Structure formats: structure tokens, C-alpha cells
Amino acid sequence: MSDKGLPATFENPGLPPHIHRAADDDPRAAKRAERQVAALFTLSIIGTLGFIVSYFAVPNDTTVFIPFIGKTILLNILLGVTLAVSLLGIGFGAVHWAKTLMSDEEVIEERHPIASSDEDRAKAVGILNAGAEQAQLKRRPILKATGATAMGLFALPLGVQLAGSMGNPTKALEESKETIWDVPEGGKPIRLVRDVERTPIKASDVAIGSVFHILPETIKDSKHVLADKAKAAVLLMRLHPSSFANDSLGEKAKSWGYEGIVAYSKICTHVGCPVGLYEQQTHHLLCPCHQSTFDVTRDCNVIFGPAKRALPQLKITVDDEGYLVAPQGFAEPVGPSYWERKK
Amino acid sequence: MSTAASARAADLRAGDAKAAPLGAPKTAAGKVAVWADERTGIAKGASVMLKKVFPDHWSFMLGEVAMYSMIICLLTGVFLTFWFVPSMGEVAYQGSYLPLKGITMSEAYSSTLAISFDVRGGLLIRQIHHWAALMFVVSLSVHMFRVFFTGAFRKPREINWVIGTILSMLALIEGFAGYSLPDDLLSGTGIRAAEGFMRSIPIVGSWVSYIVFGGAFPGEAIIPRLYSVHILLLPAILVGLFAAHLILVMVHKHTQYPGPGRTENNVVGFPLMPVYTAKAGGFFFLVFGLLTLISALVTINPIWAYGPYDPSPVTAGSQPDWYMGFADGALRLLPGALEFEIFGFTLSLNVFLGAILLIPVMYTITGAYPFIERWVTGDNREHHLLDRPRNAPTRTALGVAAITAYIILFLAAGNDIMAIRLQMSINDITEALRVLFFVAPVLAFWVTKRICLSLQRHDRDTVLHGRESGTLVRTAEGKYYEVHEDLDPYTRWKLVSFESPAPIAIGSGKDANGVSSKAAKKERRRAKLSRFYFKDRVEPVTPAELAAAHHHGEHEAIEAPSAAPQAVKRAKQD
Ligand code: HEM
């Protein structure tokens, strides 16, 4: 289409003419800008002094009520606001200075290609080659081979030391299966105790529709309370026996429980959050982390959410004093899935 | 050039104008400077640096916000180390926060309480640290978007794109590590979940978890270990990468938006001394001041309200810091059906995909993008002028599609909150989000591309027919029309100075001898991608087209501007 001798594309018109600001031409405007900047810097100084005064003068524990924010610690507000004033004064001052008094005429800097020139490259390659030649790299292949291998291997000891001493993973598999509910061969069944009070619990204490957070009585001897709790935490619920589903799952759940009282691991089979929101009407257990939902009437199988497996059930019964006990530990590992779970 | 200010600017323009000899220094500052220069020769480098030109645009400040937030994190973080005790050893709390008095907790948690209630100003520092961390991730992400949508990642800046990608990923991990340190109920639940994530790794999962935790969860090792990761290992890497990032910015010189006077061979803007120093330096104080103000007024992460970590209490509404939300959302969307048994082993893809693979895969794709685009375009030139996003419709649409997918995952992390707010079943919301994760990005792609193309067409119209001037003219025949004013050359240049590459022709997948070869097939794939990128395109107005439009306009009163359809050219291939 480039008839009539028109160029194929438009040409860059170059920088537009510079337009002066008020303070460029009018000394009074410039003076005004100067005063504004100085005022901002002064504000900053006041902020700094305010911070120091507040730091020494205001007690730690005074609280104030501030609209929209609520009750807060006075000292925090004062220190924060004064420091903010100190910083913002400098910031606004400097920017205002730059915008009103420093040149706003744009400057042009040339660019040059990033790549080096051919000569420079040739020179660099030459130096490298000469160096390799001097080091006799090509003539002594055995040095090259052993040197490269040594370099390749030297980090290995450090890696081995680090990975090897971080923790002993050989116990990972066996410990993953154990909980402090496990009863040694010929040992006594373990009582269920309330999570916080650590008092044993009778079947008659558990009303229909109620939930208890449970730990094994053995927690009192635990040397690693959090670690043991992290696997042994249990939820105890009582359903009307007729509430259980009329299928093999419901039957199993009932038969591992005691008169409609059932105990399940509280550790989500997804990634291990405590599953603790129990909906009485629907008999659903909900995990707060990613909303996996377990149906207690059907052996805590998953009815919604990202978890795949049912919560493991803890078999329970009562001892001669009427307290709830677990005669054996969980039949499968509790908590999130892992590769060797079934082994 | 009437004012002193512009005279100074002219000096700088003249470049290496000879400076008058200085003689012996008289002021104290001058003496120090001479002392230093005699030992470092710093004046040579400094004069080059101080004259360096930085283009001005609000979107160029996003990277600065990220940099400043990081510096503020480093600064306040050092403060925190003086009081924080990275230990899981148990103590009975004796500090001044009464509701927790006497409760058994880790030293990490009790020292964080001490920072919040007993160390004067400690709460402020802690809150600045946390707000700055959030600001760091936000600004870094938006900075990345700016770089992506303007094509600033093109040659020669690919390395900096990759560095930025790594920085962004490390920032997430650094934030997660920091968030975990106080050992409160929420962060402990986060660590608990992280243990679940590790366990989902095929074959080595339980070993990895044992090694990281130094034994069974939670053990005593994880907080001290996260601590050295958080305050030493990752900050060292972050600072190192960030320094490399900045050095490369200096070497490449900053990109600039297209405009009059701006070319591929220059940088137009303000010199480091004094304008840029004042603006950027002032801006640091603005960011710091703003973060401080927020920290004074808005409580973040009130760990005292959560209580110490304990594996059994239920943490209702537990959610990580926002930047981990998308991974949390992915975990909520991945169905349990993705857990399999193979040969008696358990493969928990429902966890593994979202918790372990998602982040590295996402960042690998991000990091690889410049190389993919370069392969498609075959463009080996340096690019220092930015693209206006509309002028790269396919790239812009791809970016928006990716952000859409991210947003869907992010929303999924709030599926429970949405269910409550919208009074809908969480089941339906989750199902809907699962579908949307695949559908919404495609839609977003399509819509964005259409929008870009129509903006480009609008630009063409503006160039061809000028701006509406608001003046009505009555013709001899009694018709009215509005006079359109021609654009001035400076405004026009912004609208016409872009390239609109045509797709490369698709070959047969066979070489010259009719034999199908690997190389020819690769070329064919490339051509197909190129078609995907460039088949719909709008070309910039040429001087000839403008002349023709003028010619046309002189003869007929303009009734309806209808030059658009012809503007879109479809490649006729295949
Ligand atoms: C740029 C990167 C950094 C990010 C994104 C970051 C993020 C965080 C976050 C989110 C927390 C939790 C704060 C809270 O309690 O609410 C935290 C805690 C902490 N950070 Fe950082 N941090 C960074 C750099 C550093 C550095 C460089 C240090 C030390 C040299 C440090 C020292 C600490 C300490 C001691 C704590 C625990 C004390 C406390 O939680 O109050 N951080 N960090």
C-alpha cells in the first residue's frame, strides 16, 4: 500500500516538548513547595520525638477503645502511629521535593547490545583454551576424569552427614502403626479418660447425642505427650442403636462399640487435622481443615470431601467398675495415608 | 531551558562533560569521600551509577514495594530474634497475659507472647514483620503480573524472570516457615498438615517426614529447624537472588513503555541522582510508614487468642495465610477417589498433587514461559520496549487464564465460608469449583483475547478517524456531522508503534524429500502453536491507511465509523 511515497510505518516523533511546572518558572511557587517539604520533614521529627516520649511514658498494659478497631493496647497504637508519622513525613517530603523542585525533564541514555563483541568473546575463549592447554587438561585425560569425579563426589559426605543425622527414619514404619492405646500381650485394657480433665468415664455418663474428647489413661505416663496425643486422640459419641445404618458397616460400628457408644480416631485420614465438629442430627463428623465429612452411622466412612478412608474405630467395652475401656489398640494406622500403610 | 533545574538536566544529557578539577577537599564529607576513593576508586563507578536513567511509571514501583517489604522483613526479623526462643521445651506461662497464666506451652509460644505483651514495642515489631511479609508476597506477585503482561521477560531478561520465579516460590516457603514459628494452635495445625503432606510422597514419604521432624510428629526438632530455615537459610538465598536480580536490572537497564522518543536503543527517564534517589528513597519511607500505620491499627495473627499448639483441640475455621490459600483450595478440590492401592502400597494422589506437586509445577511452568514463547515466535532480538497488554492478545489471555485458575483454587480454600454466606451446600460449591477449575480459565482466555482485539481495533479507529472534537458542522445539504480531530503525532505514536507478527506457515511434517522427519515434525508443531498465538491479529495503522482515511473523510461526511471489520486479518493457511 505504500503508494504516494509514504513510508511503510510511522516514524517515532521524538520526545514531546517539555512543559514547565509552576515551580520551574514562578519563584513564589517554588518557595511554597520548599515550605511544604520542610513542613513534612518537621512533622517527621515530631513523630520521632512522640515515639520516644510514648516509649518511656506509657505503661505496657493500658488499653483503650478506638472506634472501628475495638479495644487495643494503647502503647502499640501510640508507638505505631508516631513511628508511622516519622517515616511518612520523610517519605512524603522527599517525594514532594522530587516532584516540585527537582528537574522533571526526561533524560535520554543510550542502550548498547547486551552481548559482547565478537573480539571480546574470542579473547575470552582464547584465554580459557590457553589456560586449559597450560593445565594440560587435554593431554592428561586421567587427571580430567579423576578430578571431575572427585569434584562430583566431594559434597556427598556433607549430604550424608546431614540427611543421616536429621532423624532415624528406620523407626518410621513401625512407630507409625503404634499408638499408646496398644495393649501389650496379656496386658490390662486401657481406660478412656476425658481429654482435659483426664478422668475416666462410665458408659452411663455418655448420654445419647453427646460427644466426648478422649485420651487413653496411659497418657499420664507419656514421655512425649504431644506426639502421643497426636495419634491417640479419640472422639466418643453415643447414638441410639437404631440410628446405625442397616448394613455391614453399621453392624460393625455397633459391634465394636458398647450399647451405641462408639469411639473413633480424631485424626483426619486426609492430612491429620483433628476431626471434631459433630452434627448431632445427621451423625456426621466434620473436619475443619478441608471439610471431609464422615458418617458415624456407617462406620465413619467418608461421605464428602478430600479424605478417602474412614476414620479408624477403636474397639471399646466396659470394665467391671463400669468404666469404658479399650481392650486393644487401633486395627490400622491412624491419620494420613502413606505409602507403606498396608504393609 | 530557562530554569536552573533544566540547565542541570542538560548537563546530564551532555554526558561526560569535563568536570573542573576539584583540588584538595575542604568539607568533612569531601575528606571522607577522598579517603574512600583513594582506597576503592569508587568515584569512577559512582559517576556511572549516579547518572543511570530510570523510566518513570507507576507499575515500575511494584518491584520496589516488594524490595522494600523484604528489607523491612529483614530488619524487623532481626529484632524478633533477640526475644524469640525457638524451642519446643515446655514451660508454664508466667507472663502478663492473664488468660493463659499457668498453662503449659512451648518456649516458642511463650516467648512470642512475651514479644506481644512484655517487650515494649514488641507487638509493633511483630505486627510490622507480619504485615510486611504479606505485603512482600502481594507486591511480588503483582510485580510478576506486570512483567508478564508487558512482555518484559523477553530477551535479554529471561534469567531475571527465572530468578523472580524462584524468589516468589521461596517467599511462600519463607512465609510459611515464619508463620509456623510461634507454635500456636493454628500454626501447629499447619505443621501437622505439612506432616500429612510429606507422608503422601510416594515411596519415601514416611521417611521424609521422620527426617524432617527428627522422629515422630511433632517431636522437639521442628521449630528449631524451621527457625534456622526461616532466619538463615532462606533469607540468605532470598538476599542473594535478589542482589543478582538487581544487578541484572542495572546491566539490562530498565524497560520502558512505548511512546514518543522511546526506542529499543535508549532509556528515557530520570537520573538516579537526584530525582530517582529522592523518589525511590522517599518511597521506601512511604512503604515502611504505611506498614507501620497498618500494624498500629490492625491486629494480625493474634496468637494469644488461639492458645498453644495441642494436637487434639479442634481449630474451627483454620486457614493458612492468604498466599497458601490456593494450595489449601487445591487440597479441598482434589477428590478422595485419587487415593489408590497399588501392589499393596498406598498412593495418596489426592494429597500429593495439591500439597507437594502443585507449587513446583506451577512455578516450573511460570519459569519456562519465556522460553516457550520465544520458541514459538522464533524471535531472537532484544526487547527493551514493553508491549501494551492488548497488543499481545494471546499472551495476555494466557496470563488471565492462569490467574483465573489460581483464583478458583483460592476461592476453593473458602468453600466452607462461601457455603455459610451463600446458604448453599458445600457439596455443590465444591463440585461447581471442580468444574470451574477447568472451564473458567478457557472462558477467561477467550473473553480476554476478544477484549484485547477489540481494544486494538478501537485504537485503529482512533488513529484513522481522530478524536471526537465535540464540534458539530452542518453541511451544504443540511446534514450534521461531528468534526474529528486528527491525533497529534505523539499520541498517535503510542497507538501505532507495535508489531503484529503473522503466524509462520504450517509445513507438511515432511522434509524436502517427502520423508517425514523429526525436525520437520517439530517445525510443524511450532507452526501450529504460532497459529494459535497469532492467527487473530490486528495490525497497526500505516501512514498509507491514514492518508486513505483522510482522503475518504474529505469527500463524505462521516456517518458511521465502520472501518473496523477489514482491520482484523485472519491468516489464510491450511
Ligand atoms: C523476607 C522474608 C520474611 C518473611 C516473608 C517472613 C515472614 C514471617 C511471618 C509471617 C512470621 C510470623 C509472625 C507472627 O508471629 O505473626 C515470622 C516470624 C518470625 N520471623 Fe520472619 N519473615 C521473613 C524474614 C525474616 C528474617 C530475615 C528474620 C531474622 C533474621 C526473621 C525472624 C523471624 C522470627 C524470629 C519470627 C518469630 C517471632 C514471632 O513470630 O513473633 N524473619 N516471619
Ligand code: FES
Ligand atoms: S485434614 Fe481433614 S479434611 Fe483435610
